[in-house]
Amino acid sequence: MTQVKRLLSFSRPYTLRFGVAILLMAAVGACEGLTALLIKPVFDRLLDPRADSTPILLFQFPWGGHLYLQDLLPARVHHVWAMVAVTLIGVTLVKGLAEFFATYFVNFIGHSVVRDLRNLLYTRIIRQSISFFTQNSTGRLMSAITSDIEKIQNAVSQVAADFLKQSFTLVGLLAVVFYVDWQLALVSMLLIPFVVFPAARLGQRIRISSRSSQDKMAEMNNVLQETFTGIRIVKGFVMEVFEVEKFRAATRRLLKINMRWVSAHALTSPLMEFLGAVTIAVLLLYARNAIIHHAQTTGGFIAFLYALIKMYEPIKRLTGVNNSFQQAVGASEQVFQYLDIHSEVHEKPQSAELPPFHNEIAFEDVGFEYEDGPPLLQNVNLRIGRGEVVAIVGSSGAGKTTLANLIPRFFDVTRGRIVIDGHDIRDVKLSSLRNQIALVTQETILFNDSVFNNICYGRNVQNEKEVLGAAQTALADEFIAEMAHGYQTVIGERGQRLSGGQRQRIAIARALYKNAPVLILDEATSELDAESELLVQKALNNLMAGRTVVVIAHRLSTVRRANRIVVLDRGTISEIGTHEDLVNRGGIYQRLHDLQFVDAEP
Numbered sequence: 055m056t057q058v059k060r061l062l063s064f065s066r067p068y069t070l071r072f073g074v075a076i077l078l079m080a081a082v083g084a085c086e087g088l089t090a091l092l093i094k095p096v097f098d099r100l101l102d103p104r105a106d107s108t109p110i111l112l113f114q115f116p117w118g119g120h121l122y123l124q125d126l127l128p129a130r131v132h133h134v135w136a137m138v139a140v141t142l143i144g145v146t147l148v149k150g151l152a153e154f155f156a157t158y159f160v161n162f163i164g165h166s167v168v169r170d171l172r173n174l175l176y177t178r179i180i181r182q183s184i185s186f187f188t189q190n191s192t193g194r195l196m197s198a199i200t201s202d203i204e205k206i207q208n209a210v211s212q213v214a215a216d217f218l219k220q221s222f223t224l225v226g227l228l229a230v231v232f233y234v235d236w237q238l239a240l241v242s243m244l245l246i247p248f249v250v251f252p253a254a255r256l257g258q259r260i261r262i263s264s265r266s267s268q269d270k271m272a273e274m275n276n277v278l279q280e281t282f283t284g285i286r287i288v289k290g291f292v293m294e295v296f297e298v299e300k301f302r303a304a305t306r307r308l309l310k311i312n313m314r315w316v317s318a319h320a321l322t323s324p325l326m327e328f329l330g331a332v333t334i335a336v337l338l339l340y341a342r343n344a345i346i347h348h349a350q351t352t353g354g355f356i357a358f359l360y361a362l363i364k365m366y367e368p369i370k371r372l373t374g375v376n377n378s379f380q381q382a383v384g385a386s387e388q389v390f391q392y393l394d395i396h397s398e399v400h401e402k403p404q405s406a407e408l409p410p411f412h413n414e415i416a417f418e419d420v421g422f423e424y425e426d427g428p429p430l431l432q433n434v435n436l437r438i439g440r441g442e443v444v445a446i447v448g449s450s451g452a453g454k455t456t457l458a459n460l461i462p463r464f465f466d467v468t469r470g471r472i473v474i475d476g477h478d479i480r481d482v483k484l485s486s487l488r489n490q491i492a493l494v495t496q497e498t499i500l501f502n503d504s505v506f507n508n509i510c511y512g513r514n515v516q517n518e519k520e521v522l523g524a525a526q527t528a529l530a531d532e533f534i535a536e537m538a539h540g541y542q543t544v545i546g547e548r549g550q551r552l553s554g555g556q557r558q559r560i561a562i563a564r565a566l567y568k569n570a571p572v573l574i575l576d577e578a579t580s581e582l583d584a585e586s587e588l589l590v591q592k593a594l595n596n597l598m599a600g601r602t603v604v605v606i607a608h609r610l611s612t613v614r615r616a617n618r619i620v621v622l623d624r625g626t627i628s629e630i631g632t633h634e635d636l637v638n639r640g641g642i643y644q645r646l647h648d649l650q651f652v653d654a655e656p
C-alpha cells in the first residue's frame with residue numbers, strides 16, 4: 055500500500071485537474087443513466103398511438119419530488135417527439151464533451167506523472183557512482199526507465215480514466231435499474247455473477263497466455279540473436295540444421311501458446327452472449343407477469359434491459375482494471391527501488407571547491423577493493439608533481455585502470471586517502487574535482503552527435519575557434535574536413551562511421567578542448583595500422599604537453615616520455631623509476647619490457 059501512496063504522491067501537483075476530471079466523469083455517468091431513463095417514454099408514449107401530451111415523468115425522488123422531462127427543456131418544445139429528440143441529442147452531446155475533457159485531463163495527468171517520474175529516475179540514475187552501473191546491466195536500467203514506467207503510465211492514465219468512467223457509469227446504470235424496478239433489479243443482481251464469473255476466468259486465461267506468449271517470443275528472439283551474431287561459428291561448425299531445429303522448436307511452442315490465447319479470446323464473446331440470453335430469458339418470464347399485472351410498462355422493461363446490458367461493459371472493464379493496477383504496483387516497486395539507492399560516491403554537504411591544481415596529487419597508503427571482491431590495491435603511496443608524466447605499467451588485470459579511476463572518484467578508496475594540494479578529494483565538490491581532470495579512456499567513447507558537439511562535450515560555452523584548434527592539435531582536422539558535412543557530420547552510434555584511429559583522435563581533441571590541468575590517459579590496446587598509430591601518438595604527445603599526466607601505458611614511446619614509471623604488480627607498487635633505471639634492473643619492468651614492448655621497438 056505504501057507503493058500506491060507513493061505513486062499517488064506524484065499526482066499531487068495535478069490535484070485540481072483530477073478533481074475536474076472526476077466531476078466530468080460523474081456527469082458522464084449521469085448522462086448514461088439519463089439516456090436509459092429516456093427509453094421508457096420512447097416506448098410508452100412516443101411509439102404508443104394513444105400517446106398524449108401530459109408531462110413525462112423521468113424520475114421520482116424518494117423524498118417526493120418529481121423530475122419531468124419538461125423541466126429540462128425550454129417551454130417551446132412541447133411535443134413528445136421533440137422533447138425526446140432534443141433531450142436525447144442534448145444528453146449525448148453533453149456526455150460526449152464531458153467524456154472527451156475528462157479523458158483528456160486524466161491522460162494528461164498520467165503522462166505528466168510519467169514524465170516527472172522518468173525525469174526523476176534518470177536524474178537519480180545518472181548521478182549514481184560507476185559501481186552502480188557495473189552492478190546493474192544497461193538493459194535492466196533501460197527497461198526501468200522505459201517499460202516499467204510505461205506500465206505505471208497504463209495504470210495512472212488509461213486505467214484511472216477507465217476506472218472513473220466505468221464506475222460512474224455503473225453507478226448511473228445501477229440507479230436506473232433499481233429505480234425502474236427494484237425487485238427485478240434484485241433478481242438480476244443474483245444472476246450477474248453467473249455471467250461475470252466465467253468472463254473473469256476467461257480474461258485471466260487470456261492474460262496468462264499473452265504473458266507466456268511474450269516469454270516464448272523472447273526465447274525465439276534469443277535463438278535468432280545468438281545465431282545471427284555468431285553466424286561464423288554456426289557455419290564453421292556446420293550447425294545450420296541443429297540451429298534450424300532449435301528455432302522450429304521455439305516457433306512450435308509459440309504457436310501452441312498463441313492458440314491457447316486465441317481459444318480463450320474467441321470463446322469470450324459467444325459465451326457472454328449465450329449467458330446474456332439465458333439471463334434475459336429468465337427475466338422475460340418475470341417481466342411478462344409484471345406487465346400483464348400492470349406492475350411494469352413495456353417501456354419500463356426495455357429501459358431496464360437496456361441499462362442491464364449496458365452494465366456488462368463497465369463490470370468487465372472494472373475487473374480488468376485491478377490487473378493493470380497490480381502490474382503497475384509491481385513495476386513501481388522496481389522503479390522506487392532505483393530511486394532509493396544512494397550513490398556510493400557522494401558529496402559531503404557544504405563541501406568546498408577544489409582550488410585550481412597547482413602542486414601535487416598524492417596517494418597516501420591507498421587500499422581499494424571492489425564490493426564483494428578481494429583486496430585489489432594495497433599500500434599504494436605515490437606523489438605526482440605538477441607537470442609530471444607518470445606512466446603506470448603492469449600486466450593485464452594488475453589494477454592499472456582501477457588506480458586511475460580513483461583520482462576522479464569514480465570509486466572511493468577503501469583505505470588511506472588521495473590528496474590534491476592538501477585537500478582530501480572526498481572533501482571537495484565533485485564537479486570542482488572532475489572539471490580539472492581530462493579523460494581519455496581505454497575504449498573510445500563517442501556520442502551519436504556531430505563531430506563538433508563530440509569535441510565540445512561537457513562545455514556549455516562553445517568556442518568555435520577553440521574547437522577547431524583542438525581538432526588541429528589532435529591531428530583530426532584533416533579527416534574531419536573531408537567528411538560530408540565537416541564538423542557538423544553526425545558520426546553514428548558510438549562513432550561507428552569512423553575508423554579506430556579517427557575515433558581516438560576525436561577523443562583526444564575532446565580532452566584538449568576541455569583543457570584541464572590533469573590528464574588521465576588509459577592507452578588503448580587495440581591495434582592500429584602503423585600510420586594511424588603514428589598520428590594517434592603525435593596527437594597524444596600534443597595533448598600531454600604542459601599537463602600533469604597519469605598515463606596507463608601500453609606503448610614503449612609513452613613509457614620513454616614519462617618522467618617516472620610506476621610498475622603495478624598484483625595491486626602494489628613494485629618498482630618506480632625512469633625507463634633507464636628500470637630496464638636493466640632485472641625486475642618486473644624488465645620482463646614486461648622484453649615481453650610487451652620489444653616488438654614495438656622502432
Ligand SMILES: Nc1ncnc2c1ncn2[C@@H]1O[C@H](COP(=O)(O)OP(=O)(O)OP(=O)(O)O)[C@@H](O)[C@H]1O
Nearest residue numbers: 188424427430448449450451452453454455456457
Ligand atoms: N567493476 C568491477 N567490479 C569488480 N571487479 C572489477 C571491476 N573492474 C575491474 N575489476 C577487477 O579488478 C582487477 C583489475 O582490473 P583493472 O581494470 O584495473 O586492470 P588493468 O590493470 O587495467 O588491466 P588491463 O591492462 O587489461 O586494462 C581485475 O581482476 C578485474 O577483474
Ligand SMILES: [Mg+2]
Nearest residue numbers: 454455496576
Ligand atoms: Mg585497464
